[in-house]
Amino acid sequence: MVVSLLLALPAAAGLWLVTAGRATPPRLARPLAAASALGTAVLAVLVLVTGSQVDRAWLPELGLRWSFAADGISAPLLLLTAGIGLVVTAHAWVELPPGGSPAGYLGCLLLVETGALATFTARDAVLFLVAFEVVLVPMWVLVGRYGDRRDPRARADAAGRFVLYTAAGSSTLLVGILLLVVSTGTADLRELADGAGAALGPGRQLAVALLLVLGLAVKVPVLPLHTWLPPAHTTAPTAGSVLLAAVLLKMGTYGLVRLPLATVPDGFGRLAPVLAVAGAVGVVWGGLVCLVERDLKRLVAYSSVAHMGFVVLALASGSETGVQAALLANVAHGLVAALLFVLVGGLKQRWGSVDLAVRRPALRETSPRLGLALVVGLAASLGLPGLATFWGELLALYSAWAPAGDRPRGVFVAAAVLAAVGAALAAAYALRVAGLVWAGDRPAADAGTGTDAVGVERWVLVTLAGAVVVLGVAPMLVLSSTADAVAGLGGLR
Amino acid sequence: MSPWLLVAVPALASLVGVVVRREDRWAGAVAVLAGGLTLLLAGIAWVLEPGSTAGHVLDLPVGGLDLPLATATDPARLAVATVVALVALAVQAYSTWYLGADDRYGQFAATVSLFTAAMLLVVVSADLVLTLVGWEVMGWCSYLLIGHWSRRPEARRAALKAFLVTRVADIGFVLGVVGFVAGAGTSGLSGVVGAWREPTGCLQEQLAAGAPLPEALGACDAPDGRARTVLLVLLVVGVLGKSAQVPFQDWLPDAMEGPTPASALIHAATMVAAGTVVLAGLHPLLADSPTARWVLGVAVSVSMLLAAVLAFAQSDLKRMLAWSTVSQVGVMLSAVAAAPPADGPDAGLLHLWSHALFKSLLFLALGWAAVAAGGTAAVRMRGSASATPVLRAALLVGFLSLAGVPLVVGGVSKEHVLAAAYDGAVAGDGPGVLVLVALVLTSAATAAYATRGYLLLTAHRRDRPRAGTVTPAAPAVLWALTGASVLGGLVVLTGSFALHQVSLLWLVLTVLVVGVGVALALVGGLDRDPAEVLARRLVPYADRGLGVDGLYRRVVARPVLRLARVVAYVDTEVVDGYVRGTALATRAAGWLGSRLHRGERSSTAVGLVVGGALLLGAVGVLGWS
Amino acid sequence: MIHLLGPYLLAAVLVGLGVAGVAVRRNAVLLLVGVELVLSGGLVLLVTTQAAGADRWAAGSVLPLFVVTVAAAEVVVALAVVLAAFRARGSIDLDAPATAQDAP
Amino acid sequence: MSTVVSVDLLVLAPALAPVLGVVLLLVGDALAPGRAGGRWALPVAACVLVGGAVAAVRAALVAAEDPARTLCLPAPGDACLWSAGPRASALQAGVLLAAAAALALVHEAAALRRDTAVTATLLLAATTGGVAVAAARDLGGWLVALELATVPVVALVALRGTRPATHGALGLLVTSLASFALLVLGAGLWLTATGEPTFSSAAAAGAWEDPQRRAVLALAVALLVAGLGFKLSLVPFHAWTPQVYPRADLGTTAFLAGASKLSATAALLVLVSALAGVVDGPGPALVLGLPAALSLLLGTVLALRQEDPARLLAWSTVAQAGWVLLPLTALSEDGLRAAAAYVLTYATATLVAFAAVSRAGARSLEQTRGLLRRDPLAGGALALALLVLAGLPPGVVGLVVKILAVSAPVAAGVWPMVAVAVVAVVLGIAVYLRWLVVLPGPRREGDARAGGEPPRGWASATVLVVGTALLAVASVLPHLLLTAVG
CATH class of the missing domain: 1.20.5 (Single alpha-helices involved in coiled-coils or other helix-helix interfaces)
Known part of the structure; x- marks a missing residue:
């Protein structure tokens, strides 16, 4: 019951805002959206507390059930999504992108949140896919209509690329899911996970795993399927980027855990070396591009590619530690990316562009609060202990070094070494940004002071930075939530 | 008392410090009080309850891996912790004067607190992952501290360089930690040491049997001898980076762009010395692996000698101290590298203890003198300390200690290092001989540049140099550290460090070597800069770090x-x-398609129908039969 | 049943002729003629089948009646359309331009 | 041995209702020619269509267990010429409602023309054929009904009388004639191969067993598919579609895109249901898969380039016809159901799109810019319809039927078709989003229609409201749709 409400509340508010309430003035739409997001967050907590679930037939012809529930694996992501939903709706007080009605914008944010929540709670493979698709259109609208005003062509290109690329992924995913469902005769994710693919022959397992991994890899994104991400991030409005990085990408990794890893472990195991190498190369690749990227927003996007590389590497290892690491790194990256995108969005709003080639006075001098938040974000980005990303990425390295028994250890150790090199690159690009933006390369004397973060923006930053620190100091908040559920995944060894 | 308290107090202080960073007085008060409290706690712990190990404060469920996050408080660690706390307190107190007028003092103080917490974490940690946490946090703090005056491009560059160089070396450290932990299935130090102490020869056998490396790796997941060597070397690489040893040495002199108290902290008691603590913890493994010992031994031997020579030829006195740090850290690590298993690494830790005292003393004194002189170049600082008794005393004790004159703290520790190296040389399977030779040569060179430094700073000047305006904090700190440097050697009597008896022979030898060095420095007489006399041609190269x-x-x-x-x-x-x-x-297909349909001719349509039917019919007949 | 070869061949020839006519003719009426040839081929086939072995409802004989009726109705409509086309553009060439502007 | 054929009028009601309408109209027109411009004809036609739809729905509900059969012949064989299971009944209801929607669009443009009664008569006649073919089980009934569904439409197109319209009609005519010839030929071959004048599994199975007859069966099926391919606008039998859609009036086009496709699919289902479960292997799949794949690819790729909404919808029809055929390549019961569900969804969405285009009076995509603000009903309905066609939530029903359509070949292991489908999904999204993106655009200065002109026409509004409501309900409860198609 509560879980139905959890989905219905943002869906109803979002739909109303994009349809009937499209003309609602911002003064009413903002509180409404924020209230819905707050209500959703409360409901998310309630769902976790009460263990609410709903399970009824929806499409019996397809064996498809209307089945939503949260378990340990989805709990952190559920909270993350609800929290980010609050953040983005609150951020509307800071920035309301032009391009369409404000209410429509807020509605799209809520709809994306709905889709993500549904994805994280879906207990049925086909329903998972349907939920997976829900985010596409609102996100497309966010990028395509409310995105960067300067270049309409680039905007259309980025939006189209996002939606088509991810649709290609989800179509592949659909085929994989259908093959899995027809092979096993059930679409229930729990049953599928319990069966762990025992009903499938090795060839079928491999085919299913390949399709599932390919489809989800687009969303994660895994190198070389990542090229939709940078344009989408660069173009999307701040809140859109935050949702994209903090929530949408997580749907991909979550899917990897729920689908191939849990349901066809043997097939996944055969793909794992490729995935591990792709992840590790992604870490290095993203890091290298960040070293020379000029647009700060694009840079953060590529750093996302690098961070998700760690997550993929950990998942590929197939050990319990690896999955734990991946889930932790997943949430951590969500927080860090949200923090960085809010910051960069703020900077873009102030400066007009975030071209790193433009010499600017030190942020730590002109806007100390933004500067502090930036330093926290960058430090987290380079994996500083005490901040969120460290644990996940260290454990990812560990799990790659000691992968599950059936994995080719040589490949995984090589991937771990590569990823460790990538971590050093992360330091290089993070400090490059710190040097150019935070410390500044223009004397402050001729700049005057910029406007610092005040009001909502300040609190958004404080919240996100605080969450980054808290998760860094207390990673067990996530780990203990996921531990039992991960241990229950049949395919792990 | 939990050793976590030692870490928590400065960590909390840094958090509070960030919050109150706009108010210098509050920030200073928080920092100094927390520093004092930390010192008190460390002292109490050292005196009262050494020898406990605690684990599992945090329960991290990460599958098959055991993460006890254990701490250990054996006497040597607590002694080091105490000196770290002492130096940190000194730096905090000194900074209230030195950076009193700085607009970012609050941030500086908070960062120093965090730095202290991280170093204390490394010291009390008995868990490789915890060590890594402290290790990396120190690196980040060093970036912030060195780049404190980020308005200057040199400071920005130095900070970047320091962090990047150490981080690149840390690739090795991280992989080493991960590898050891993976082999042992636990990150606890005792567990790791226990698991890797008796490695198998699996890899060796597999490779000998002709299996390619990846397969061999897959076959051997138990702790293995070859893997252990590789992992140790990786760890050593990380340590060399953080400790600014060859080939990573060049970041440290550049780091002199940071405020002097920060330099004192980084050089004396924390980051660069942390490697000694880490390797000391892993000494049972290290001592068993000649390859790793040789890598470490060669690197530190080259480092200490090269750095001593470069220190002698620096035209900037602060950079001279920086190079001396490289050299002295090399001395510490050489004890770890050379000491045979029976001796243990405590000679290195003892040198860490003494180096912390005298190097912080030297830096803080030099910082004061440099403020008075308005720069750190040797020419400008000439005689700048001559008029201030406290500076003269501090510098005298500091340089005596640095030179390794017996009975002051530096001398005591250096004798133990020499003795350990000698034991190693006698035992014969490590780099003992090399280290011993390098140590003797380095001692002479050290004495020479110490003499040079003292001569230059206290040279007589016609015009009476200004003493600079100081708050009482600065002289108090200097007096305290001077006293500690004189009496610090008594620590050997507490038995905190597991040391062998040092024969009188070493005392005599030390005096001799130091004498040679001093004599060398005095060749040109008391009034001339020995570097000008002996190594004029070298100076430009030395200034650029070769x-x-x-x-x-x-x-x-x-x-x-x-x-x-x-x-x-x-x-x-x-x-x-x-x-x-x-x-x-x-798009091309679309263009092509619309070209084909451009005519929209009905006859084409019919033709298509007929053709399509024929095609389909053919496909059907051929396909079905 | 060798004696049925002739009718089958006739049907094939009719269909072939018709298809050829449809394929090459651009005049609407001649095209109609081609279509009718194909149709008659189909009718011959039906009837032959009936002769070869009767089905339950003698459909081979009944169906041609339906088909012929429908074809007649079709031709009525077809001629009406052809007439309309001729009125509208003065030609019953299938490939005449669709609009006056397109005309050369 | 009685020779009396049993007749159950109630079962036949879906087909009889439009026949009744035709009679009424003809009589009425004969009694009072040209009265009130013949506008009275439309409400009458609409009434009989809705009545027929009600009858079809009733039949669907009654037939849930057992197909409603009538026109049963006495022994031997004891076969019924009319057999409407729930799926056929649902398709019949769809045909009738789609015809009613087309009628509404005709009404919208009726002020321009005088021969409304004729139009309505032709429309009803075609509808009768479309309804009948869904339930026809014998070759004769099937052929006649199919042609009844086609020939009046040719006349409808030509009726507009303009030069482009006659050009389009000519194209339609010759293609339809050619395909009729193919159908007859195919029917003859079917009879030759199976010796049965009915589409029954038993007949097909008999022919499948014998290698010689199997080849004839293959040829028969290929020709029948080719003949139906014309009605479904499958490549390469599609060329008339982009010629006719933009040139006929919107009502006729809507009929072609909606009712006509539904009846063609119904006819195809009759054929394939005889094969399903009997034949298997790559060959039979290829006969259906080849046109399906070509349609999917060519249709989408060309739809991507169109600027005229009618042309875009024409090419989209081609692509969607490929989608309808896709699940049939599995030659399974699930595939039949998926095709029926797909075509119903497609027809609803397309009719909504045509109604919106008719309301907006748009001749280019650019003219629909800002439609969401200008006319929220048309804009919103169009947006939902496009999303359904693209298969993206919130048009969940579009996604569900796509999932169904893909799941059948996946289950049967027809991998090439699955690969084509994946490509087609992505390209299809590009097609519809390209249109969708202009809908919420800003008000255009200088656009005469943009000035807040009040929305017109209750008829198209009804189509929009009913269509959108159907799509919305099916999106929330797709189960209803699937129950309807068995």
Whole structure:
């Protein structure tokens, strides 16, 4: 019951805002959206507390059930999504992108949140896919209509690329899911996970795993399927980027855990070396591009590619530690990316562009609060202990070094070494940004002071930075939530 | 009392410090009080309850891996913790004067607190992952501290360089930690040491049997001898980076762009010395692995001697101290590298203890003198300390200690290091002989540049140099550290460090070597700069650190950036090419299709129908039969 | 049943002729003629089948009646359309331009 | 041995209702020619269509267990010429409602023309054929009904009288004639191969067993598919579609795109249901898969280039016809159901799109810019319809039927078709989003229609409201749709 409400509340508010309430003035739409997001967050907590679930037939012809529930694996992501939903709706007080009605914008944010929540709670493979698709259109609208005003062509290109690329992924995913469902005769994710693919022959397992991994890899994104991400991030409005990085990408990794890893472990195991190498190369690749990227927003996007590389590497290892690491790194990256995108969005709003080639006075001098938040974000980005990303990425390295028994250890150790090199690159690009933006390369004397973060923006930053620190100091908040559920995944060894 | 308290107090202080960073007085009060409290706690712990190990304060459920996050409080660690706390307190108190007028003092104090917490974490940690946490946090703090005056491009560059060089070396450290933990299944130090102490020869056998390396790796997941050697070398590489040993030495002199108290902290008691603590913890493994010992021994031998010579020829006195740090850290590590298993690493830790005292003393004294003189160049600082008794006393004790004159703290520890190296040389399977020779030569060179430093700073000047305006904090700190440097050697009597008896022979030898060094420095008489006399041609090279910076750029930075450009190009033009290619192909197909349908002729339509039917019929008949 | 070869061949020839006519003719009426040839081929086939072995409802004989009726109705409509086309553009060439502007 | 054929009028009601309408109209027109411009004809036609739809729905509900059969012949064989299971009944209801929607669009443009009664008569006649073919089980009934569904439409197109319209009609005519010839030929071959004048599994199975007859069966099926391919606008039998859609009036086009496709699919289902479960292997799949794949690819790729909404919808029809055929390549019961569900969804969405285009009076995509603000009903309905066609939530029903359509070949292991489907999904999204993106655009200065002109026409509004409501309900409860198609 509560879980139905959890989905219905943002869906109803979002739909109303994009349809009937499209003309609602911002003064009413903002509180409404924020209230819905707050209500959703409360409901998310309630769902976790009460263990609410709903399970009824929806499409019996397809064996498809209307089945939503949260378990340990989805709990952190559920909270993350609800929290980010609050953040983005609150951020509307800071920035309301032009391009369409404000209410429509807020509605799209809520709809994306709905889709993500549904994805994280879906207990049925086909329903998972349907939920997976829900985010596409609102996100497309966010990028395509409310995105960067300067270049309409680039905007259309980025939006189209996002939606088509991810649709290609989800179509592949659909085929994989259908093959899995027809092979096993059930679409229930729990049953599928319990069966762990025992009903499938090795060839079928491999085919299913390949399709599932390919489809989800687009969303994660895994190198070389990542090229939709940078344009989408660069173009999307701040809140859109935050949702994209903090929530949408997580749907991909979550899917990897729920689908191939849990349901066809043997097939996944055969793909794992490729995935591990792709992840590790992604870490290095993203890091290298960040070293020379000029647009700060694009840079953060590529750093996302690098961070998700760690997550993929950990998942590929197939050990319990690896999955734990991946889930932790997943949430951590969500927080860090949200923090960085809010910051960069703020900077873009102030400066007009975030071209790193433009010499600017030190942020730590002109806007100390933004500067502090930036330093926290960058430090987290380079994996500083005490901040969120460290644990996940260290454990990812560990799990790659000691992968599950059936994995080719040589490949995984090589991937771990590569990823460790990538971590050093992360330091290089993070400090490059710190040097150019935070410390500044223009004397402050001729700049005057910029406007610092005040009001909502300040609190958004404080919240996100605080969450980054808290998760860094207390990673067990996530780990203990996921531990039992991960241990229950049949395919792990 | 939990050793976590030692870490928590400065960590909390840094958190509070960030919150109140705008109010200098509050920030200073928080920092100094927390520093004092930490010192008190460390002292109490040292005196009252050494020898406990605690684990599992945090329960991290991460599958099969055991993460006890254990701490250990054996006497040697607590002694080191105490001296760290002492130096940190000194630096905090000193900073209230030195950076009193700085607009970012609050941040500085908070960062120093965090730095202290991180170092104390490394010291009390009995868990490799915890060690890594402290290790990395120190690196980050060093970036903030060195780049404190970020308005100056040199400071920004130095900070960047310091962090990047150490971080690159840390690739080795991280992999080493991960590898050891993975082999043992636990991150607890005792567990790791226990598991890796008796390694198998699996890899060796597999490789000998002709299996390729990846397969052999897959076959051997138990702790293995070869793997242990590789992992130890990786760890050693990380330590060399953080400790600014060859080939990573060049970041440290540049780091002198940071405020002097920060330099004192980084050099004396924390970051660069942390490697000694880490390797001391792993000494049972290290001592068993000649290859790793040799790597470490060669690197530190080269480092200590090279750095001592370069220190002698520096035209900037602060950079002279920096190079002396490189050299002295080399001395500490050499004890770990050379000491045979029976001796243990405590000679290195003892030198860490003494180096912390006298190096912080020297830095803080030099900082005061430099403020008075308005710069740190040798020419400008000449005689700048001559008029201030406290400075003269501090410098005298500090340089005596640095030179290793017996009975002051530096002398005591250096004798133990020499003794350990001698034991190693006698035992014969490690780099003992090399280290011993390097140590003797380094001692002489050290004495020479220490003499030079003292002579220059206290030289007589016609015009009476200004003493500078100081708050009482600065002289108090200097007096305290001077006293500690004189009496610090008594620590050997507490038995905190597991040391062997040192024979009188070493005392005599030390005096001799130091004497040679001092004599060397005095060849040109008391009034002339010995560097001018002995090594005038070397000075320009020494100032540039032998041009290693250019080497870093050419060998690492530029190729990486070039690779990055290639990757960025490939990313947008090749990897994305297939995406654009798809779009292009679709458009082309659409164009082609609409060309075909342009005529919209009915006869074509009918022709298509007939042709399609024939095709389909053919397909059907052929396909079905 | 060798004696049925003739009718089958006749049907094939009719269909072939018709298809050829449809394929090459651009005049609407001649095209109609081609279509009728194909149709008659189909009718011959039906009837032959009936002769070869009767089905339950003698459909081979009944169906041609339906088909002929429908074809007649079709031709009525077809001629009406052809007439309309001729009125509208003065030609019953199938490939005459669709609009006056397109005309050369 | 009685020779009396049993007749159950109630079962036949869906087909009889439009026949009744035709009679009424003809009589009425004969009694009072040209009265009130013949506008009275439309409400009458609409009434009989809705009545027929009600009858079809009733039949669907009654037939849930057992197909409603009538026109049963006495022994031997004891076969019924009319057999409407729930799926056929649902398709019949769809045909009738789609015809009613087309009628509404005709009404919208009726002020321009005088011969409304004729139009309505032709429309009803075609509808009768479309309804009858869904339930026909014998070759004769099937052929006649199919042609009854086609020939009046040719006349409808030509009726507009303009030069482009006659050009389009000519194209339609010759293609339809050619395909009729193919159908007859195919029917003859079917009879030759199976010796049965009915589409029954038993007949097909008999022919499948014998290698010689199997080849004839293959040829028969290929020709029948080719003949139906014309009606479904499958490549390469599609060329008339982009010629006719933009040139006929919107009502006729809507009929072609909606009712006509439904009846063609119904006819195809009759054929394939005889094969399903009997034949298997790559050959039979290829006969259906080849046109399906070509339609999917060519239709989408060309739809991507169109600027005229009618042309875009024409090519989209081609692509969607490929989608309808896709699940049939599995030659399974699930595939039949998926095709029926797909075509119903497609027809609803397309009719909504045509109604919106008719309301907006748009001749280019650019003219629909800002439609969401200008006319929220048309804009919103169009947006939902496009999303359904693209298969993206919130048009969940579009996604569900796509999932169904893909799941059948996946289950049967027809991998090439699955690969084509994946490509087609992505390209299809590009097609519809390209249109969708202009809908919420800003008000255009200088656009005469943009000035807040009040929305017109209750008829198209009804189509929009009913269509959108159907799509919305099916999106929330797709189960209803699937129950309807069995």
